Every structure is written in structure tokens, then in C-alpha cells.
Amino acid sequence: MKGFRIAFIPTFDITPSPSMLFFGIFARFFEKKKRSTSKSKSSHENPKRTKSAKAVLFLNEKSSESTILTDQPHGTAFDGSKSSLPGPTPPGQGQSRPFTVYDGGFGEEAKIRGVCLRIANGGAGQTGLIKAWADAFIQDMVSKGAKPFQVAWYLGDTTESLAMLSEGVVDVAVTYNPAAEQQVVDAGLAVDRVYGFRDHFALVGPCSNPARINEGEKVESIFSKIVACGNADVARPPDPSERPPTRFLSRFDKSATNIKESELFARIGQVPWAFDYSKWYHQYPRFPREALIAASALSEYTLTDKGSWLSAPESVKASMKVYKIGSDNADDPLLNPAHVLLGKQASRANEDTCKAFMTWVVADNGGQKVIDHFPPGKETLYSRAPKSQ
Numbered sequence: 001m002k003g004f005r006i007a008f009i010p011t012f013d014i015t016p017s018p019s020m021l022f023f024g025i026f027a028r029f030f031e032k033k034k035r036s037t038s039k040s041k042s043s044h045e046n047p048k049r050t051k052s053a054k055a056v057l058f059l060n061e062k063s064s065e066s067t068i069l070t071d072q073p074h075g076t077a078f079d080g081s082k083s084s085l086p087g088p089t090p091p092g093q094g095q096s097r098p099f100t101v102y103d104g105g106f107g108e109e110a111k112i113r114g115v116c117l118r119i120a121n122g123g124a125g126q127t128g129l130i131k132a133w134a135d136a137f138i139q140d141m142v143s144k145g146a147k148p149f150q151v152a153w154y155l156g157d158t159t160e161s162l163a164m165l166s167e168g169v170v171d172v173a174v175t176y177n178p179a180a181e182q183q184v185v186d187a188g189l190a191v192d193r194v195y196g197f198r199d200h201f202a203l204v205g206p207c208s209n210p211a212r213i214n215e216g217e218k219v220e221s222i223f224s225k226i227v228a229c230g231n232a233d234v235a236r237p238p239d240p241s242e243r244p245p246t247r248f249l250s251r252f253d254k255s256a257t258n259i260k261e262s263e264l265f266a267r268i269g270q271v272p273w274a275f276d277y278s279k280w281y282h283q284y285p286r287f288p289r290e291a292l293i294a295a296s297a298l299s300e301y302t303l304t305d306k307g308s309w310l311s312a313p314e315s316v317k318a319s320m321k322v323y324k325i326g327s328d329n330a331d332d333p334l335l336n337p338a339h340v341l342l343g344k345q346a347s348r349a350n351e352d353t354c355k356a357f358m359t360w361v362v363a364d365n366g367g368q369k370v371i372d373h374f375p376p377g378k379e380t381l382y383s384r385a386p387k388s389q
Contacts, residue, residue, distance in 0.1 A: 096164075096169060097154075098115070098118070098152035098153060098154055099125065099153050099154060099155035100131075100152075100153055101115060101150050101151070101152045101153070102130075102131050102134035102135055102138070102150065102151045102152075102153065103135075103138065103148065103149075103150050103151075104134070104135045104136075104137075104138025104139045104142065104148060104151075105135060105139070106138065106142070106148035109148045110138070110148040110149055110150050111150065112147070112148075113147055113148065113149040113150070114149065114150055115149070115150045115151065115152045116149040116150065116151070116347075116350040116353045117134075117137075117149075117151045117152070117171055117172065117350060117353050117354060117357055118151075118152045118154060118169070118170040118171045118172070118347070119133075119134070119151060119152070119153055119154065119170060119171070119172045119173070119174060120153075120154040120155075120156050120160070120161035120164045120165060120169070120170040120172070120173045120174070121153065121154075121155075121156070121161055121173065121174040121175070122155060122156055122157040122158070122160075122161065122255065122287055122288065123176075123199070123287070123288045123305055123307055123308050124174055124199075124307060124338065124382075125153050125155055126155075126287060126288060126289050126308065126311070127307045127308065127310075127311040127375075127381055128311070128374075128375060129197075129307070129370075129371075129374055129381070129382070130153045130174070131153070132370050132374050132375075133361065133367055133370055134151035134153070136366070136367075136369075136370050137151065137357055137360055137361075137366070137367075138150075138151060140360060140366065141353070141356065146353075149353070152170075154169065154170050155287070157253055157254065157255035157256070157287070158175040158176050158177045158180065158254075158255055158256040158259075159180070159253075159254040159255065161173040161174070161175050162175055162180060162181070162184050162341075165184070165189065165190060165341055165343040166184060166187075166189040166190075166343065166345075167345065168343060168345030168346070170343065171342065171343055171346035171347055171350070171354045172340060172341065172342055172343070172346070172354065172357060172358070173190075173340070173341045173343070174196055174338055174339070174340050174341075175256065175338070175339060175341065176199065176256035176257075176305075176336055176337065176338050176339075177256045177259055178337060178339065180259075181193060181339050181341060184341065185341070188344060189343065189344050189345075190341040190342060190343055190344060191342050191343070191344050191346075192341065192342040192355075192358050193339050193340070193341045193342075194339065194340050194358060194361065194362050194385075195337065195338075195339055195340075195362070195385035195386065196338045196339055196340040196361055196362070196367065196385060197338050197367075197368075197371045197382040197383065197384060197385055198328055198335060198336070198337055198338070198382060198383040198384070198385065198386070199305045199306055199307050199336040199337075199338055199381075199382050200305065200306040200325055200326030200327065200328075200332075200334060200335060200336050200383075201257065201260055201303055201304070201305055201306075201325070201326050201334040201335075201336045202303070202304055202305065202306050202309050202322050202324065202325040202326070202334070203219065203222060203301065203302075203303055203322070203323050203324040203325075203334075204292070204295070204301070204302060204303075204304055204309060204320050204321065204322050204323065205295075205300065205301035205302070205320060205321065205323055206244060206296075206299040206300070206301070206319065206320060206321070207319060207320065207321050208243050208244060208299065209321070209323075210229060210233070210238070210243045210244055210245065210246040210299075211225045211226050211228075211229040211230075211246045211301065212225065212229070213225055213226075213323045213324075215323055215324065217324075219264060219324050219333055219334060220264065220267050220268050222323060222324055223264050223265060223267075223268055223270070224268050226246060226248050226280075226301055227265075227268070227270050227272070227278075229246035230245075230246045230247060230248065230272075230278060230279075230280030230281070231278070231280070232246075233245040233246045233247075233280065234278075234279045234280055244298075244299035245280065246280055246301070247280045247281075247282055247298070247299075247300040247301070248272070248280060248281055248282065248300060248301045248302065249282045249284050249291060249294060249295040249298070249300040249301070249302040250273070250281060250282065250283055250284065250302070250303075251284060251285060251286060251287075251288075251291050251302075252273070252283040252284060252285050253285035253286070256336065257288065257303055257304065257305065260303065260333075260334075260336070261303045263333075264303075264333065282298070282300055288304055288305060288308035289308060289311075289312065291304065292304055292308060292309065292312045292316050292320075293312075293313065293316055295320070296315070296316040296319045296320050299319075301323075305336050306325060306326070306336075306381060306382075307381040307382055309322065310378075310379060310381050311375075311381065328383050328386075330386070338382075340358065340361050340362075342354060342355070342358050362385060368384045368385065371383070371384045371385075372384060
């Protein structure tokens with residue numbers, strides 16, 4: 001079928017709920033730890049998995065190339081081309097080892113002390129903020145007499161990051177769900193929580209705007225239009241030569257973005273993930289960057305964050321548009337506050353370094369200064385934390 005791309009969109013028999021913020025943390029984290037390598041391999045090779053997939057055709061007028069979305073690890077490196085479009089994977093792929101390690105520019109000298117601070121985070125790590133924080137913090141500590149050391153970044157969404165913090169896999173978690181964070185604090189699994197910075201959710205979608213969204217509308221009205229147009233396009237598919245069907249890509253991974261999206265759908269009385277799930281609702285459990293690339297390739301609306309949007313590949317931003325973005329107003333439903341939590345099981349050997357980071361990250365001449373100028377020479381991705389917390 002020349003001129004078409006084929007995308008297999010897997011469905012999962014699970015129903016996310018905004019209220020299920022805390023008790024799913026541990027089950028999800030340990031699921032991966034219990035999964036053996038051989039079992040994981042066999043699940044990818046099992047032909048029965050294809051029975052739970054829906055084959056959907058997307059017109060591609062410029063190419064006869066076919067793209068199949070297949071299972072790959074959550075967070076697999078990806079070059080951004082359609083031919084290597086990252087495939088979805090079930091939730092629960094948090095890491096038990098660092099994604100990368102930073103040394104503040106001290107190289108071999110920092111290896112002598114090794115890793116003295118372990119930070120878990122998803123989106124801000126992908127945009128480079130965790131690296132900027134880590135390097136600046138190391139340099140600040142060395143300027144005050146400390147010997148060079150390393151900071152390790154563990155890649156994980158909010159749910160995974162809180163799980164790693166609770167289990168002592170990491171010392172600090174940078175997360176985006178106040179309700180889930182408070183549960184961890186109330187359970188005594190975190191001993192400190194500070195406001196790190198303000199990110200902002202953004203509703204983005206194809207420039208063709210099949211749902212006919214008006215940027216001046218309230219976000220609830222926008223989601224209502226996506227639902228209505230999505231259902232209408234399922235009942236009577238549009239002519240693909242005129243416009244793509246209205247579809248919404250959900251990260252569907254218990255991330256803060258997925259929870260926020262679920263809250264917004266629930267506000268308008270909709271649960272498109274419930275059985276029988278809405279056919280326009282694309283379940284795609286990936287990290288922010290990969291989800292944006294997929295939404296761009298498939299002409300779908302999606303909820304992301306400002307930092308991930310501004311740092312996305314130019315090819316993605318050229319084919320998509322921001323229809324609604326959050327502000328710094330505390331009452332804005334699209335505000336995405338990032339908090340920094342210190343775990344109860346943080347490293348005892350590096351306790352002073354961990355506590356120093358919690359103080360540094362909120363200091364005007366420390367972590368907040370980095371926020372003000374990140375990324376250097378470009379439009380800032382985030383806003384500093386408010387004075388009143």
C-alpha cells in the first residue's frame with residue numbers, strides 16, 4: 001500500500017486513575033526488578049502479543065516508507081528519524097543503575113571520590129537541567145574546599161523516581177506530582193521537600209488542527225473538542241488527503257504528565273482509557289522526548305511540558321503547534337511544579353553532600369541561578385521556584 005505508514009498501537013488492560021498516586025509506586029518499581037532477562041526476551045518474541053494490537057493506517061504523501069511501532073525499552077536512545085521511531089513499552093521500566101554520571105568538569109580527579117549524590121528524574125534530565133545542576137553544584141562545593149566528586153542521574157518518570165527514592169536507590173528525586181510527593185513525605189520515606197522550579201504543561205498538536213482548537217479556549221474546552229472530534233472521526237473517518245483524523249497520544253505510564261492528562265479528561269467526565277477504550281486514544285508509554293517525536297510523526301495531539309517542547313528536535317516543532325501552555329499562576333491547571341525530595345534512605349556516607357544540595361538547589365546564587373539561565377544563550381525552559389512555598 002504505497003503512501004501509507006503502518007503503526008501498531010498496543011492496548012493495555014489497565015485503567016489509570018488520578019487518585020492512584022502512591023500505592024502503585026512500589027508494585028511498579030519491583031515489577032521490573034523481578035522480571036528476568038529471559039522472560040523479558042520471550043515476551044517480546046511472543047507472537048500472541050500482536051493480537052492485542054490495533055493496526056492503524058496513516059497517510060504519508062511524501063513517502064512510501066512504512067513505520068511500525070514496536071516494543072522497545074522505556075528510554076531507549078533514539079535518533080529522531082521516522083525510520084527509527086521508538087516503540088511503546090509497558091510501564092515499570094525505571095532504572096536501578098545510573099543513566100549517566102556528571103563530574104563538574106573535573107574528569108579523573110572526580111572519579112577518586114566517585115558518586116556522592118544520586119538524583120532521579122525524567123524530563124529535566126532529558127533537557128539537560130540535571131546535568132547543569134550537577135556540574136554547578138560540584139563546582140560550588142569544590143570552591144568551598146570539598147574534593148571533586150561525581151553526581152549520578154537515574155532516569156525515571158515521577159512514579160519511578162519516587163519509588164527509587166523510597167527504596168534508597170537514589171538520594172534525591174526531582175518530581176512533578178504534589179499529591180504523590182506528599183504521600184511519600186507523610187509515609188516518612190522523604191525527610192525534606194523543597195520547590196525546585198516551575199515547568200509548564202503544554203497541549204501541542206498537528207498544525208492541521210483537525211479538532212479545530214481555538215487557542216483562547218479554556219483547557220477543559222480544548223479537551224472536550226478532542227473527545228468530540230475524535231469520536232466523530234472514528235464513526236466517519238475523514239478524507240486523509242484533506243486532514244488527519246483527530247487522535248490523542250497519551251504517555252500512559254503513570255508519569256506526572258499522564259496523571260495531569262487523566263485529571264483533565266476526568267474534569268470533563270471522560271475516561272477514554274476505560275474498556276472499551278476510545279479508538280482515538282493512543283496509548284504510548286514513553287518518556288517526553290520520544291512521545292513528542294511519535295505524536296509529530298503520527299499527527300496527534302499530546303500533553304507535554306514546556307521544557308521538553310522547547311528542547312525537542314526542530315523537525316518536531318516544525319510539524320506541530322502549541323495550542324495551550326501553562327503560566328506561573330499557582331491556580332493554572334497547566335502549571336507543572338517540580339519539587340526536590342531528600343529520601344530517608346539517602347546515603348549515610350554522603351549525608352552532608354545530600355543535605356548541602358537541598359540547600360543549594362533553592363539558593364538564589366545556586367540552583368535558582370542555573371534555572372534563570374538555562375539553557376545558556378537560549379529561551380529559558382523553566383521558571384525559578386516562587387519565594388513563597
